Amino acid sequence: MSGGVLAVLEQRDGALRKVSHEVVTGARRLGDALGGTVDALVLAAGAVGGGADQLGAFGADKVITLTHAAFARYAPEGYSRAIAEHVRAGGYRAVVFAASATGKDLAPRVAARLGVPLAQDVTDVGVESGAVTVVRPVYAGKALLKLKLAASPALVSLRPNVFTPVQRPKAGVAQSAAVDVPGGGGGGGGRVTVREIKAAPAGALDVAEAPIIVSGGRGLKEPANFKILEELAGAFGGAAAVGASRAVVDAGWRPHADQVGQTGKTVSPTLYIAVGISGAIQHLAGMRTAKVIVAINKDKDAPIFKVADYGIVGDLFDVVPKLTDEIRKLHG
Amino acid sequence: MKIAVCIKRVPDSETRVKIAADGKSLDEAGVKFILNPYDEFAVEEALRRKEQAGTGEVVVVALGPAAAQETIRTALAMGADRGVLLQVDRIPADGLEAAKALAAELKGGGYDLILFGKMAIDDYNHQVGPMVAELLDLPCVTTVAHLEIDGARGTAEREVEGGVEVVEFTLPAVLTTDKGLNEPRYPALKGIMAAKKKPLDTKPTRVGQGGLEILALMPPPERKDGKIVGEGAAAVPELVRLLREEAKVL
Numbered sequence: 001m002s003g004g005v006l007a008v009l010e011q012r013d014g015a016l017r018k019v020s021h022e023v024v025t026g027a028r029r030l031g032d033a034l035g036g037t038v039d040a041l042v043l044a045a046g047a048v049g050g051g052a053d054q055l056g057a058f059g060a061d062k063v064i065t066l067t068h069a070a071f072a073r074y075a076p077e078g079y080s081r082a083i084a085e086h087v088r089a090g091g092y093r094a095v096v097f098a099a100s101a102t103g104k105d106l107a108p109r110v111a112a113r114l115g116v117p118l119a120q121d122v123t124d125v126g127v128e129s130g131a132v133t134v135v136r137p138v139y140a141g142k143a144l145l146k147l148k149l150a151a152s153p154a155l156v157s158l159r160p161n162v163f164t165p166v167q168r169p170k171a172g173v174a175q176s177a178a179v180d181v182p183g184g185g186g187g188g189g190g191r192v193t194v195r196e197i198k199a200a201p202a203g204a205l206d207v208a209e210a211p212i213i214v215s216g217g218r219g220l221k222e223p224a225n226f227k228i229l230e231e232l233a234g235a236f237g238g239a240a241a242v243g244a245s246r247a248v249v250d251a252g253w254r255p256h257a258d259q260v261g262q263t264g265k266t267v268s269p270t271l272y273i274a275v276g277i278s279g280a281i282q283h284l285a286g287m288r289t290a291k292v293i294v295a296i297n298k299d300k301d302a303p304i305f306k307v308a309d310y311g312i313v314g315d316l317f318d319v320v321p322k323l324t325d326e327i328r329k330l331h332g
Numbered sequence: 333m334k335i336a337v338c339i340k341r342v343p344d345s346e347t348r349v350k351i352a353a354d355g356k357s358l359d360e361a362g363v364k365f366i367l368n369p370y371d372e373f374a375v376e377e378a379l380r381r382k383e384q385a386g387t388g389e390v391v392v393v394a395l396g397p398a399a400a401q402e403t404i405r406t407a408l409a410m411g412a413d414r415g416v417l418l419q420v421d422r423i424p425a426d427g428l429e430a431a432k433a434l435a436a437e438l439k440g441g442g443y444d445l446i447l448f449g450k451m452a453i454d455d456y457n458h459q460v461g462p463m464v465a466e467l468l469d470l471p472c473v474t475t476v477a478h479l480e481i482d483g484a485r486g487t488a489e490r491e492v493e494g495g496v497e498v499v500e501f502t503l504p505a506v507l508t509t510d511k512g513l514n515e516p517r518y519p520a521l522k523g524i525m526a527a528k529k530k531p532l533d534t535k536p537t538r539v540g541q542g543g544l545e546i547l548a549l550m551p552p553p554e555r556k557d558g559k560i561v562g563e564g565a566a567a568v569p570e571l572v573r574l575l576r577e578e579a580k581v582l
Contacts, residue, residue: 017493074497076472099458101492105474108427108459112466117426117543120458133547138456139358142349144550145455147425151543191471191502195487198496206493249511256477256512257491262345262453263369263511271581282345288552292579294571300560307555309579310571314564322565326572330582 003036006092006153007060008083010102011042012197014072015050019098019209021058021165026125026158027096028059028166033127034093037061040174041086043079045072047178056174057167063176070184073194074102078184080109087114092153094132096125099157100209107157118155119147123162123268123289132156140262140285160209161268162289205241207258212236212271215243215260215287219276219297219316223253228320229275235327243267243287245277261286273323276316279304296320333388335378335445337412338434338464339371340423341396341403342454349551356546358454365399367406370449372516373509377479378447379411380514389413391441395433395539396423401532408527409519415530418537425455426542431463433539439468443504450475450508465506473499477512 007027009020024040031038040060042048046067055063066086070078087095087110095110097103099121111118123144124135132154138145149156207213214233216226226242233240244254246261260267262282272290276297277283284307287293295308296319305311312319343349343363350359367375375392382388392407392415394400404415418433438446446468448461465472477496478489484503489496491510519527561567561574576582 080466101475101490101497104458105462108462109466109472111428111459112431112463115428117428118459119544121456136456137552138549139343139347139349139454140345140456141552142347143351143358144552145425146547146550148545148547149543150545191505192473193500195498195500197492198489198498200495204494209493256510259511266456271575271579281348288555292575292581293555293558294575295558305558305560307558309556309558310574311558311560312562312564312567312571313560314567318565319568322568323571326568327582330572330576 003031003034004090004092005031005034005036005038006087006090006095007038007040008095008097008103008106009040009042010098010100011044011048011050014044014046014048016042016048016052019100019160022158022160022163023096023098024055024058024060025165026163030094030096030125030127030132031059036093039064039090041066041083043071043082045069053176056172058165059168060174063174065176065178066181067178068181068184073197075184075190075194076105076109076192077190079106080113082181084110084113087153094154094156097155097157099159103157107155111155114153116151116153116155117149119149120157121159122156123159125156137266137289140282141266141288142285159268161211205238207241207243207260207267208265210239210241211269212240213243213260213267213269214240214273214275215245215277216248216275217245217277218247220248226254228317228324232273232320232324232327235324235331237331245283246280274304274308275320277304278302279307333381333385333444334442335381335388335447336391336393336438336441336443337371337374337378337407337447338460339375339392339394339403339407340368340452341365341394341400342368342452345369345453351549351551356549358549365403367403368449368452370451370453370509370511373511373513374447374449375407375410375412376514376516377509378445381445381481391416393418393434393437395420395430395537397421401534404532405527406519408530408532409523410517411523413530415532417532417534419534420537420539424539424542425546426544427457427459428463429540429542431460431467433537434460435464435467438464445504446470446506448506448508450510461506461508468506470504470506471501472506473501474508475510476507477510479507479513
């Protein structure tokens, strides 16, 4: 009860989403600092696969599944009600969500139900003088805000790709429990229903969660030329997504879902390859937390080279296909 | 259709962030403020819905300092009918406190739709819309990029990782808008002139401190100076070697 942390996980089609390991890892970090245990919570229609039985290795002491037929897909009202009730009953000190599309929708609802503050999209968590503290990028990453959450429970959502999952060699197997929620938290057949998820083309990764991003800008000259970036992304064997600058999204070359920058997504991949992107301040703000940045641009004075770890000055139409070949060699 | 749109005054996206002497806030000297870009989609959507219905009212509500009157005038110039400023000295860091103030104003207003931008580009809080929905016990869909409304039922599409979620909801409802929903109009000169005469009600408002305390606003860590590996395709093998052996990311 004292100092317990709840990690709220996500499943899709009955399989745990990968970001869930990051949530458990962040929750464990808070749990250690608060001196409490970590419960992992997942809502589903039934048993959840995708590694739910291995969460102990990432630091979960217990895995709890709240089940109801209406929980097969994200049900905003049923989920938020059931989670808020679980948190109240469990007396948790902190609740950790993923700052995913679902987590960012769900966490504010739970916070309002509990009447406690929420820090979304945090990149660091800690405990100072017994209070949970977080760091979160503001102004699209042009500054970092350090906050103290004075209320209990403290609600936070973790930016994807920042909390690298840590497997603990000595960790035990987590206990597991399934709890049926009568009436689906009152949200089954409620006022808001997710009718379906129209899947993106198979294998398409979201830029917000991809470990590698190959991003293109005006330098690509026309929409069809993004094909060479898709080929480069493909060479990474399913680990890379294609991103885009605001200029090309505004021009209608690429969907908004792919936009990186202040009015798009703020991303933190392991590797960000900026191709034909000059590096407007609002774009740099969206990707400067990438671990490694590579820039390919024909203008040696482009601002993108100021934030890039490695740069190649040259014609992207020569450089990118060569890079694709070299990456394929590594993976072949 | 009666629609409320909650908007926010934010620093322009091209702003270079300078931290104020208190170490906790933005130095606003010389900063240009704009209507939050995501709120433009909300204003535009409200205007289109009213135009389609042929009747109704679009009310713009902002929580903010006196200067946010200017932001409200921008929305009025786009075509909104009237504005309400909930005037505070400073917007609280805790989004729940902002949500409480907005919910108190919106409660009992008889709105069919309450629209928000999906987030503000300054604090990135990403929470006030759904919190207001919870406080008013209204259905809510966030980050809406496509919207159809038929009587008291609506269907919204929102982007999720690897796909698009199709969400059905009932009205009245709270929606937050994403880029892609529509193409916001620019205020025409006629609209700007008309906006000056539209009603704008300023209400001094008290907001709670909330449970979030700002400890510090800090510059992001500087990135180490990078290096130009070389020119053209000939530099690619060296780049790949560096990514493998030095950066260890491949």
